[in-house]
Amino acid sequence: MSSTEAAALLGVRQPQLSSVEAGKTGLSAERVRRLGQAAGMSSHTFMDALIDFGQRSGKGWWSEYRGVLGAAHLDLAELEDAARSVVTYEPMFVPGILQTQSYAEVLHRGPYRPMPPEQQDAAVRFRVRRGALLTGERPPVLHAVIHEAALSVTLGAPEVMRDQLLHLVELSRLPHVTIQILPFDGPIAFGTGFVLIEPEERELSTALVSHIEKTLYLDDPDALAKYRNRFATLTGEALPAVRPEASPEAQAARNSLSLLQRILYPLL
Numbered sequence: 001m002s003s004t005e006a007a008a009l010l011g012v013r014q015p016q017l018s019s020v021e022a023g024k025t026g027l028s029a030e031r032v033r034r035l036g037q038a039a040g041m042s043s044h045t046f047m048d049a050l051i052d053f054g055q056r057s058g059k060g061w062w063s064e065y066r067g068v069l070g071a072a073h074l075d076l077a078e079l080e081d082a083a084r085s086v087v088t089y090e091p092m093f094v095p096g097i098l099q100t101q102s103y104a105e106v107l108h109r110g111p112y113r114p115m116p117p118e119q120q121d122a123a124v125r126f127r128v129r130r131g132a133l134l135t136g137e138r139p140p141v142l143h144a145v146i147h148e149a150a151l152s153v154t155l156g157a158p159e160v161m162r163d164q165l166l167h168l169v170e171l172s173r174l175p176h177v178t179i180q181i182l183p184f185d186g187p188i189a190f191g192t193g194f195v196l197i198e199p200e201e202r203e204l205s206t207a208l209v210s211h212i213e214k215t216l217y218l219d220d221p222d223a224l225a226k227y228r229n230r231f232a233t234l235t236g237e238a239l240p241a242v243r244p245e246a247s248p249e250a251q252a253a254r255n256s257l258s259l260l261q262r263i264l265y266p267l268l
Contacts, residue, residue, distance in 0.1 A: 009038055061129060068122045072215045077130055079197045079206055083140040087231050090193040091147040094164055098144060098171060098179075101128050103164045106156035134177060143178040145234045147189050151181070151263050162267035165260055172242035172257075180238035181256040187237050196227050 004014065010031045062077035080086060080097065088095045094103060104127040108120045115123060133139055146168075155161055172179045182189055198205040207218040207227045218224065240255040 009034060062126070065122060065126055068119065069126060073123070073126060075217070076195075076208065076215075077126070079199075079208075080130060080133055080140065082199050083197045084200050085141040085143070085198045086195065087143045088193070088195045089145045089190065089231060089234055090150055091189050091191060092150050092153070092193070094146060094150055094168070095144050095193075095195075096127050097130050097134065097142070098168060099127055099131065100160075100164050100167045102160045103155065104128060106160055110156075134171060134174060139174075139176050141176045143180075143231075143235070145180045145182055145231070145238050147182045148184050148259065148263075149189075151260070152184075158267050162264065165264045165267070169242060169244055169257070169260060173244055179242045179256060180235060180240070181242075181259050182234065182238040183259060190230060190234065194227055194230075196224070196231060 060078060060081055062074045062081075066074060086097070088097070093107070096104075099107075101124060104124045108115065108123045108127075134142060151161070151165060155164075168179055171177050193210060195208040196205065197208070205219065205224050207224055209216040209218065218227070238256070239259060242256045242260060244257060
């Protein structure tokens with residue numbers, strides 16, 4: 001269905017439909033149902049989820065950064081805000097939602113994320129605000145696999161990595177946060193980081209794969225299945241999760257917490 005046909009079906013003008021597509025305005029439940037029926041949609045659960053998305057304005061705390069940061073930043077924050085679960089794999093950096101302010105500052109003000117100076121402060125504040133989701137009223141279930149390389153590199157002063165590692169340990173105390181480390185002596189790692197975000201309706205999931213030029217957004221079933229399977233493999237290859245509250249007897253002989261402690265010790 002073309003945008004012209006969709007506008008005619010909904011009884012709106014093209015500029016209004018463009019605003020909906022850009023996430024600036026929502027659609028009424030009746031119009032979302034009309035679109036779904038025209039597309040041959042039969043799942044009532046899926047339809048209800050689409051209606052929920054369609055009635056959102058696309059506005060939230062991230063809206064104040066519109067025009068300051070790129071659309072990829074805003075889209076990610078909106079997806080995370082609506083997520084039931086988030087799984088993420090990072091081979092070279094701590095996942096953004098788990099970063100401390102000082103770690104984010106080094107990334108955005110160094111050669112890793114080149115951007116105009118006027119955007120740097122905003123990008124750091126934005127990243128820290130994303131992390132606040134994990135301690136908010138409705139946090140998603142988060143499962144992160146991080147390669148040991150991301151925790152062993154020199155990034156700024158020693159205290160930057162020290163505070164970041166301690167932050168990971170503290171976050172892992174949250175019941176909805178699971179952090180695993182993939183060690184150097186494990187199987188060859190998957191080379192590209194990715195995030196898989198699932199809302200209440202699993203069919204509306206999105207996989208995000210970051211590249212230098214842009215972030216890819218994948219939502220077709222085959223791609224989602226590929227990344228779900230890949231993450232399942234990564235969790236099996238990584239060390240058992242960080243569990244600071246567990247007794248020494250309950251911990252595996254080698255686990256993600258013991259590896260974090262070994263990396264952390266020289267920084268204390």
